[in-house]
Amino acid sequence: MSDSHFKIGSEKPLLHEAGADAPPLQGRALISRDMHVLAAAHQLPVHNAKLLDLLAIARTYEEELLLFNPKPPEEFAKLKHLATEVADYACRDNSSLTLSHRLFLLADSGLESDKLARQANGGLRSSDYGTDLGTYTVARKLSDDEARAVLEEYLDRAPSPGEWRHFWAMVGLAAWCSYAWCIMEETRNQRPVPARKQCHQLAESHLTKALGLYGED
Structure with a gap:
């Protein structure tokens, strides 16, 4: 598995700007390698691993935020409501649990340098396989085409509609978790976080994309 070169607040994505018709050969090759390694790692047995939940991690950040600001920005409350709604749908998908490699996927993103993040993710953790895929997609700031490549390469086939909507739910929850961290960090340290x-x-x-896909049923 390659380390992420995406830094929170970076001006450039790892692979290429969004909007291209398909990932470039080099980008697709990198995604293919990473996803085949991740898919193999997810076959390892899950023993004595604590459950990792992106929504719960975001709540950890929110609790810290409320210590410094009992009234978070209105945008935070609106996004939290959306994340909770999407998480409810995603939980009903009953996706299989795997050993999570989220910490490794974020090792060079800046997010896991925070003590609270290490506490939230420390130790052996299991999670919905989509947690790792969502983390990978958000940490590397991938385009929609690259995101599709992530799921296709991980599955080694075209995703079903159910897998596609679940994937985007986990990407959205990973992004929500990153946003919650940014708000917490800004409030706690009284300085802006560019990301x-x-x-x-x-x-x-x-x-919003994920919610729309669930609404198509």
Whole structure:
């Protein structure tokens, strides 16, 4: 598995700008390698692993935020409601649990340098397989085409409609978790976090996309 080169607040994505018709050969090759390694790692047995929940991690950040600001921004409350709604749908998908490699996927993103994040993700953790895929997609700021490549390469086939909507739910929840961290960090340290706007846009876009896909049933 390659380390992420995406830094929170970075001006450039790892692979290429969104909007291309398909991932470039090099980008697709990198995604293919990473996803085949991840798919193999997810076959390892899950023993004595604590459950990792993106919504719960975001709540950890929210609790810290409320210590410094009992009234978070209105945008935070709106996005939290959207994330909770999407998470409810995603839980009903009953996706299989795997050992989570989220910490490894974020090792160079800046997010896991925070003590609260390490506490939230420390130790051996299991999670919905989509947690890792969502983390990978958001941490590398992938385009929609690259995101589709992530799921296709991981599954080694075209995704079903159910897998596609679940994937976007997990991407949205990963973005929401990143946004919650940004708000917490800004409030706690009283300084702006450049990635806040970007993470808000990603979370809103991906969660709305996922909710629309669930609404098609």
